[in-house]
Amino acid sequence: MIENYLKQTTFTDFEDFKANYKLIIPDDFNFAYDVVDGWAAKEPQRRALLWTNDQGACRSITFGELKEISDRTAGYFSSLGIGKGDMVMAILKRRVEFWFTIIALHKIGAVIIPATHLLTQKDIVYRANAATIKAIVCDGDELIMDHVNAAMPQSPSVEHLISIGPLIPEGWGDFQQGIESATPFERPAEPTKNSDPIIVSFTSGTTGDPKMVVLDSVYPLGHIVTAKYWQNLHPNSLHLTIADTGWLKAVWGKLYGQWLVGASVFVYDHEKFTPSAILEVLSKHRVTSLCAPPTIFRFLIREDMSRYDLSALEWCTIAGEALNPEVYNRFYQLTGIKLREGYGQSETTLSVFTSPWVEPKPGSMGLPSPHYEMELLTSDGRPAEAGEQGQIVIRYDKNYPAGLFKGYYRNQQLTGEAMSEGIYYTGDLAWKDEDGYFWFVGRADDVIKSSGYRIGPFEVESALMTHPAVVECAITGVPDEIRGQVVKATVVLAKEYKEQAGEGLAQELQDHVKQVTAPYKYPRVIEFVEELPKTISGKIRRVEIRARDRR
Template sequence: MVVSDADEGLLDHIDEAHKDFKDVLRHKFVINHNRPGWINFTEKLENSPAEFVRPKGKEATQNNDISLMYFSSGTTGFPKMVQHDFTYPLAHILTAGYWQNVMDNGLHLTVADSGWAKCAWGKLYGQWICGSAVFAYDYARFDARNMLEKASHYGVTTFCAPPTVYRFLIKEDISQYDFSSLNYCVVAGDPLNPEVYEKFLEYTDLKLMEGFGQTETVVAIATYPWLKPTPGSMGKPSPIYDIQLMRPDGKLADVGEEGEIVIDTSKGRPTDLFAGYRADPEKTEAAWHDGYYHTGDMAWKDEDGYMWFVGRADDIIKSSGYKIGPFEVESALIQHPAVLECAITASPHPVRGQVVKATIVLTKDYEASEQLKKELQDHVKKVTAPYKYPRIVEFVPELPKTISGKIRRVEIRQHNDEKEDN
């Protein structure tokens, strides 16, 4: 089902797409408008009975019926249609009440486009169930100052945004805004660099509580209110999931050893885990087999049980026998005052197999130069293991991102491969 306003261009676009998805899209509603093949939502609503009669028997909705579908963010390839059933919204009580720490009569702001699962995480189910109002903030192009002004003016009490947003916020003079009502801030969507955590804490006296999850899940790993935040760590596994780290050989990883984040489903599917990819049993089977759901994300666990993100399995760089996670190199670069944001990817190399490439957006006080490139390379060598430094550095005005704000490393890799072919 789709509900649209009476924009003729938009309706034409939906009708054209409908030709290829007639088995999926069965009902088309338009607001206060008559159009062939569409149902006038306004007329139907006016003629509807005031009392809702709940269907019974076969017509009744079952908990395991599909209630919604979201596209995955598509950071590593073509987005997948992720299906969730009617039990999914209730699990966001954990997201809102026990991670975002929303409060009764509070005002919560999550920075997320309405077309993505992060919207369900922060603008719909959990917040309302927990008694918090939701502040809807939409924009054509992100403006850090405008967001700071709105959050301050309306008295936002809890805030959730991807690291990209926080990187831009700490470049502004936050001290000129009144955030006396702001009690709690969380971050998810991409790994949080420790430098961003420390700067935000310095400017606001608020600790950023990181979380991890996917379109396929609710919050799966997080720094919950009762945990001490460890900058750079995602936190600890959610109590509703049995989360393990799995090595490539199928054995569980030891403390300090990298592995893929997996969810044990051998005792049954958790009610909040997705119900498969729409019309794609092969991808469903590839992600969900032998009693585990495979997230495709790599991490390691320390002795205290905190989990540390390494990168997507597809993003790990294999150079001269070394395995290099992009997050560590990005965190090293972001500590330099010249770097606003960056993305680390693999670039093909005839001898080493792959080398580390840094695609960098500079802060407004710096200009691209060979001298700055060398300075950044030396900086990484000092902060982390020297072999991890970026042998290739490219300065760009902006990074390619999904609508939900995640960096599209797959697009950067494709650009690298095309340059290699030429």
């Protein structure tokens, strides 16, 4: 399948990849028809999805079956008047109906808004009005539906509420009954254009109201790199990305690139994360590839991994937070697999990563993807030299890459601030070493300026996290008359250390940071707390900590 979209699919080394990776973008590309239905026509018995849950249920779905079910789902949605350009919010956790829904909406030309089940009434009202949402499809969980129902009086654009079950409240459509009785669906005469939006994703809003990221019809092609050249997938792969479908990480690892490669997507639908259960399903179902945040791997290596047969596991990738060398080394000792990092945003696809051709450097994001024209720019606008911090930017003045977002929906001001003169400014700072590897520093707004030094919170947090007392932490700057700012650590302690909270433990943590990283970066102020302020996606709201400190 990917040979339809790449001029060259195999490469000898990273230099070959960098020089010869060229994407072919057809007119009127539609992932649902061109890839899903394409596989159904070519190899209808090829497995697309292996879904299982924590209750022991298991369901294998071929591309032939997926075409048939998504057609019926599209027919049901069309019968409700959902058409091209309509906004549909999906709150579907890891339920198998998510894949039927998103493929059906692509076929119709409607726009999916993935949403987490953690949304409250206020969150739903905001999203419904900000995006003029026409329909909501959600898991038949009582709490979710209570929040949705409570939001409806303030959400006038919403015309349809659809439940996949088990509960079907009065006034709600029955998804299962709807697709069973749907009239045959026919492909619309008007094709989707490459510039048409297919996803609007709400960011998690660490500094204010969530922004609406617009992704167009060719966005899926940007994930060929994600699946083929980062996750190292092939047609016989069974890949698990641990992510809820409410976040874009789901389409990074549970949909687009994986099916472009022809791999099978593995889904473990669970309500509560249990490390032993993850290891059990990896072993039982012979999963070959795993992608998860470093936190997941921190939990996995604490288990007795010798009890599980992980011989099928070939490749593991990580993204989202700091990876400390202890986790990397321990996982390598236990499995023989090197964890390979990657970086991207809601606004992009994978843009920096550790490919199969290069040696991982634990803590580094890897090398810039040839899919994007990337560089680091200093605050005065010049390219950063080795060892020098700069903002990660993507140039699109010569060629607009598939996967780069089209702007923030209904917000020209924010779009103009992020995208100007052919450059997208990510707002993230990094530095590169002599080998060209990128090392994440932090958000530009989060960088601390102390006594002439620029200190990124990410590296101090990474150092603190290697101490056994620290469960999680947030690094911020607090005003200081002499230094301008000093580094402050807000720390959540492990259960066995909570009684030790005080000056003695604070001194121990400060000394620890001095040993792990450059001494000038150590936190001069340490505050012990029970929990950190976070967004609904789990990202730390440093802006809230700074505001509280100012008060």
